[in-house]
Amino acid sequence: MLAESVMTKDLIAAHVGEPVGDVLQRMRKHKLRMLPVLNDKKIAVGVVSTFSILEKIVPSYIASGDLEQVSFAPDIGFLKTHYDQVIYKKIEEVMDDAPLLVKHDESLLSTAAALTSLDRHEYALVIDDDESLVGIISSGDILDYLRNMKVNDKNDA
Amino acid sequence: MHNSAHIIHSSMPFGLDATWVAVSILLIIYAVIMVEKFNRAVLSLLGAGLMILCGVLNQQQAVAGIDFNTIGLLTGMMVIVAISQKTGMFQYVAIKAAKVVKGEPWGILVMLSLVTAVFSALLDNVTTVLLIAPVTLLITDALAVRPYPYLFALILASNIGGTSTLIGDPPNIMIGSAAHLSFYDFLTNLMPIIPVIFIVVITVIWLMFGSDLKTTDEKKELIMQFDEGAAIKDVPLLRKSLFVLFAVISGFTAAHALHLEPATIAMFGAALLLLLQTWGEPLHDKDHAYEAIMAEVEWTTIFFFVGLFIIVTGVEHTGVIGMLAEKTLTLTGGNFAATTAAILWVSAIASALIDNIPFVATMIPLIQSMAPTFGGQEALIPLWWALALGACLGGNGSLIGASANLIVAGFAQRAGHPIAFLSFMKHAFALMILTILISHAYLYLRYLS
Numbered sequence: 001m002l003a004e005s006v007m008t009k010d011l012i013a014a015h016v017g018e019p020v021g022d023v024l025q026r027m028r029k030h031k032l033r034m035l036p037v038l039n040d041k042k043i044a045v046g047v048v049s050t051f052s053i054l055e056k057i058v059p060s061y062i063a064s065g066d067l068e069q070v071s072f073a074p075d076i077g078f079l080k081t082h083y084d085q086v087i088y089k090k091i092e093e094v095m096d097d098a099p100l101l102v103k104h105d106e107s108l109l110s111t112a113a114a115l116t117s118l119d120r121h122e123y124a125l126v127i128d129d130d131e132s133l134v135g136i137i138s139s140g141d142i143l144d145y146l147r148n149m150k151v152n153d154k155n156d157a
Numbered sequence: 158m159h160n161s162a163h164i165i166h167s168s169m170p171f172g173l174d175a176t177w178v179a180v181s182i183l184l185i186i187y188a189v190i191m192v193e194k195f196n197r198a199v200l201s202l203l204g205a206g207l208m209i210l211c212g213v214l215n216q217q218q219a220v221a222g223i224d225f226n227t228i229g230l231l232t233g234m235m236v237i238v239a240i241s242q243k244t245g246m247f248q249y250v251a252i253k254a255a256k257v258v259k260g261e262p263w264g265i266l267v268m269l270s271l272v273t274a275v276f277s278a279l280l281d282n283v284t285t286v287l288l289i290a291p292v293t294l295l296i297t298d299a300l301a302v303r304p305y306p307y308l309f310a311l312i313l314a315s316n317i318g319g320t321s322t323l324i325g326d327p328p329n330i331m332i333g334s335a336a337h338l339s340f341y342d343f344l345t346n347l348m349p350i351i352p353v354i355f356i357v358v359i360t361v362i363w364l365m366f367g368s369d370l371k372t373t374d375e376k377k378e379l380i381m382q383f384d385e386g387a388a389i390k391d392v393p394l395l396r397k398s399l400f401v402l403f404a405v406i407s408g409f410t411a412a413h414a415l416h417l418e419p420a421t422i423a424m425f426g427a428a429l430l431l432l433l434q435t436w437g438e439p440l441h442d443k444d445h446a447y448e449a450i451m452a453e454v455e456w457t458t459i460f461f462f463v464g465l466f467i468i469v470t471g472v473e474h475t476g477v478i479g480m481l482a483e484k485t486l487t488l489t490g491g492n493f494a495a496t497t498a499a500i501l502w503v504s505a506i507a508s509a510l511i512d513n514i515p516f517v518a519t520m521i522p523l524i525q526s527m528a529p530t531f532g533g534q535e536a537l538i539p540l541w542w543a544l545a546l547g548a549c550l551g552g553n554g555s556l557i558g559a560s561a562n563l564i565v566a567g568f569a570q571r572a573g574h575p576i577a578f579l580s581f582m583k584h585a586f587a588l589m590i591l592t593i594l595i596s597h598a599y600l601y602l603r604y605l606s
Contacts, residue, residue, distance in 0.1 A: 059295070059572060061290070061291040061294045061295065061571065061572055062291070066290075067295065068390075071384075072248065072386070076299040078298050
């Protein structure tokens with residue numbers, strides 16, 4: 001089984017230069033937690049997720065793990081201040097610019113292996129031979145595929 | 158390291174001259190370290206390997222050149238710190254310090270600097286700032302004040318505090334080991350001037366930034382709501398860590414009387430804390446914990462030292478360091494006061510611009526070879542204090558002067574308040590010169606007048 005058979009093809013994307021607030025609104029509207037970020041040539045240059053945005057709202061000295069826990073601190077109110085600043089930033093400033101890319105003809109096993117072993121990505125962007133984005137494949141997509149797979153299809157996965 | 162320098166006449170490949178080969182290896186490796194494009198441990202090990210491959214040293218001489226007292230002390234303290242830092246005691250002390258002054262921004266700056274100086278004196282500077290800088294940023298965020306004055310003070314306090322003890326800064330560990338100076342010697346000779354330097358520096362920082370540090374009563378109240386008790390993550394481990402830290406520091410103080418080297422005490426303390434840390438846990442968990450702690454030891458720094466000791470031993474064997482010492486003595490006219498001053502000032506300027514560890518590694522045999530001129534090793538002691546003061550305080554001269562400076566700069570950068578190299582140097586270099594002037598006066602009054 002190939003990645004392209006399992007991936008989601010209905011692509012909703014963010015575009016380089018868009019404000020984070022607009023992208024968040026789109027994510028909310030489509031009930032999505034991540035979007036690929038495309039440049040002018042429709043090439044995927046990153047992934048933005050609710051997690052990557054929250055990571056920019058939490059101060060770097062906490063998000064990076066330098067301060068392992070802050071249970072000793074009261075809520076000092078900077079999350080809202082940072083949120084109000086981050087929503088006006090351009091999406092490329094908050095996206096993960098090293099998304100996991102898999103080729104459309106990659107096997108399902110290889111795709112699952114890449115998701116779980118290479119820095120534990122939740123999503124992979126599926127690209128064609130011209131490196132254009134053709135779909136997204138998530139850990140959930142693979143599990144759904146496996147659930148629906150008939151017993152005699154086993155060898156495909 | 159060897160005290161005696163002698164010219165070797167071993168056969169060199171291609172008829173090369175041993176002196177030129179050794180000096181070239183040292184200069185090339187030091188130059189590439191300065192460029193900071195390659196890992197300094199890899200470079201120093203390459204240089205050490207070249208010293209042997211080129212025939213300057215054989216392997217036996219190279220290994221004999223490694224100062225295992227320095228290596229053991231560094232490694233032992235790294236293990237103790239790696240375990241202790243997990244308790245949250247550093248955060249506890251930092252928050253407590255901020256609350257003692259009722260959340261007053263200037264008071265917090267003084268207290269955090271003091272905490273940094275004390276921790277840097279007892280532990281390594283890099284760990285201290287790694288643990289104190291994030292709490293500082295959280296506090297400045299809570300106060301809504303500019304973090305720069307705090308981070309600036311943290312850098313200076315860490316290098317000043319580190320100067321005061323044998324274990325405070327790697328140059329002191331190397332000096333203490335080579336010159337057989339004990340923890341107690343450092344306490345009685347360097348410590349007395351450190352509070353003076355600290356107060357002067359903090360006063361200048363107040364003149365520079367004092368008027369900027371203003372906040373509201375609500376923000377101060379926010380600081381008072383911090384719960385330092387919640388910062389302690391592991392009370393049993395805290396007790397064990399404090400017990401071992403206290404025992405090790407007491408051991409350092411008594412080491413001379415007990416005829417023990419500091420490395421023995423540090424390594425024993427490390428082994429004891431490793432044992433206590435996982436006491437009563439299943440073997441599998443113990444092994445896992447040991448592996449995790451060993452992974453936190455800065456092996457690259459340890460290997461950097463190993464390579465460096467071999468490189469310097471190679472150059473020392475060619476006799477060139479002895480020649481350099483003679484030249485220095487010619488320049489200072491063999492005058493002890495002038496030589497002390499020269500070592501202090503050259504060390505300070507050099508340490509502001511280059512890594513002070515290779516600098517001190519080279520200076521040690523140079524100073525040792527001055528012994529005959531000044532009447533033996535005992536007579537050299539003020540020169541060692543000059544080297545320690547210059548090399549440690551010199552680290553304040555620029556952002557690249559010490560590893561701790563770069564760590565703080567990294568935090569500032571990530572937090573969106575980058576510390577510019579030149580604007581830092583404009584203030585810090587002048588302050589560094591001021592601290593060296595104070596040190597010069599101290600050395601003159603105590604040892605030379």
